[in-house]
Amino acid sequence: MSQSQIPAAADAAAERSPMRWVPSLYFMQGTQFFVVMMLASFVFKNMGVSNDQIARWTSVLGTAWAIKPLWSPFLELMRHKKTIVVAMQGLAAILVAVLALTLQTPWWFVLALCVFFLCAYASATHDIACDGLYMGALDSTRQARYAGWQGAFFNGARFFMVGVVLKIAGVLEAPMGVANAWTTVFVGLAVLMAVLAAYNAYSLPGKLSAEHSDLQASAIWETTREIVIDFFRKPGIWMAVLFIVLFRFAEGQVQTIGPLFLIEARDKGGLGLTTSQVADVYGWVGTVAFLVGSVLGGYFTAWLSLRRAMPVLLLAMSVPNATFYYLAATLPSDMWHIGGAVFVEMFGYGFGFVGMILYIMQAVAPGKFQTAHYALGSGVMQLGFILSRSISGDIQVAVGYEHFFLWTLFCGVPVLLLLPFVRIPGKPPAAAEPVPQPAESTT
Template identity: 25%
Template structure:
């Protein structure tokens, strides 16, 4: 039953976005710590945890499915219930002898549920808030998301670590048991949020089921399945190409040892079919599988999507008159800061190990890194996110974009100084606070612009927002790949100068943004034609 009563976003935004962070942090960050403490090889951890995080990069491929099937509210609540079951399943699976393959499959499933829940959550937010409210509360979105991430990557890790060391029980506990307890705790907190959400969330009038021909909803699942599988094979092939390029650079005498092919076992899905295959041969096999899979499934997807609403949702986004300028904005606005996100944790911990080691970090201990990055950085980004959202709401997106972009990019100068001066923990705490405040402040502009881009066609707001966020995640992944290549071949000082250079395309993309986005003035988005 639709409700016409407007609900203050503060009633439901904090719980929704705190919960949104938990499965993301579990799959993308906490899983690495778990597997490392259980003694698995770094190469296997890096390879497989990167693969299972794929759904967040390609979630825009099934954004139209959420748009066209059921309501956003129902999608959101169903996915949250499935995520609870996934967390509980992972906790039990850690007790199995074959825990690695089983938990990988569970984490991959959680990633799909979480990415789908993200689409529904963002679409629900757009339908439940007035346009003039969206920029105001975007800071609260990012704030509670980051608090959820802090809960998963700090509190859960701390409790599990103390159980392993015996600090809580007085007797050391096996790592797999300790992590199971940690995941049970996370599942309990997530379940509590799931039980609260039906009481806190409104039922927007615009959140209705689209009227589709009989049988069309089932066909949409088949169409999106082939489309998503095609994207997966393309991603798989892109990784193989990147490692083959690394091999080529190494053969030319360019240092690329850390990202060229190595002898490896080969898997299809999670099934091993070959052992100890030489690196280049393995990547050529991977590339062949990817090309064949993408070609076959891409052809099926193309035929099945002909004259469908899913195709319309995709073509109306990529067919916008200003699509190249929009893509440039999504790529470059936060590219430099995304590079820092991968580089700074290494910079804080790295020490020079010998004359052949070209990197020269600050060499902080893990507990110091936790204080500098975990405490001061999180406080900075939380405060910056709230202030940025309020600033955009008060000043307007057009007048606020330049201060937002400056706040996001100018703190990069501090890292150039740090790479030269090599300061201690106290000065670096200030650097981290300023940098993360600037990122939280500037990121508010990105989110508001993305919301306005998604609402250019009101019939496909949820799908278009999912496409935008998915493309953003893909571009962030590209920034991470570039960061890894630079760190493998340069000292931190030159790398930070390269990061600073990405300020210029960031500012250029603001000039290129369509005027109707920059001049948007809180238009009402409540009454939408959903027929």
């Protein structure tokens, strides 16, 4: 290709319909996230790791998304976000292939944790550049128009990872053994991710180059410092931080231990489902329920206002706790019974979680640095999730499944008691009202 043809090719890429790159971009974003935050737990459980170890180490992996605002401003030193996006996608494909090999070694647990750690930070870095590319490539009208497709394909990756990838692993475990089954799955997943990375290298708008912007690291650091100081000077910010942490305190524990309870042997207090059965109830039933709950929760809050809807949203967040307590107390064996309970659980989770997203948008983020403060609020939210996740395994091992889920019901009480003291905005002006999207689950 001649030098005169290169700008023309770049311009043509920029003019492509967003539907040629938004789906593949956000499906890849979700795929990287759910490899770490969902599949890792199932791999460790099926390979014989205890619940306390699983909860502790997967919470460490989750810190990548909590602290990503710390290095996100410095990615502005790279002129073209496409370069970072494609590089992180290619790196993710390589790491997943390496992950497949680690399961065949005697030191598989330590090696797999190291690879998952690298995957987590590559994925978090990809998230930053991915959203930056989206905002830079589209004007505000098209950003809003295609925002729904973002959430749809991110959550489509959730369905794919649990409903398809986990299902394949479950089918292969019996004839091949757990380690060989997951090795095969990760090899196939690495190939898929490599294909998506190659496609995105072609389809994404922008250039693949290592050009640097005119920004200086010192100037970025000073701006970052100003953003953080301004965030913690907001009126009532410490009460808001406590509210965000308590909002997720029960949820983080249930969302960590719940899937492990489904797959735990019945003589150990679990439901004894196979990996394939968990894929069916969580991949199909659970994903549909979560999306429906998220959409309805968004419309419900828009109709009633966040201030008036918040008590209902908080009660909805306790539905998963009550559902798992019921399952642990009754131990049903009928799959329709279990599937119905999972539908209720995930519907309540999706419906209630909208409250946290909108609270950060409307009560925490507004101000001079709205976008950056939303990222900081989201980081606090993730840290709250990690805190509750990290202690969940130890508590469950100590008291058993039934008492553990009863404990999580009481963990939802403090945030309800705090609610009257938290500043929550009423109905925002119509022009500023955000369009709620299905929440990106962090579990």
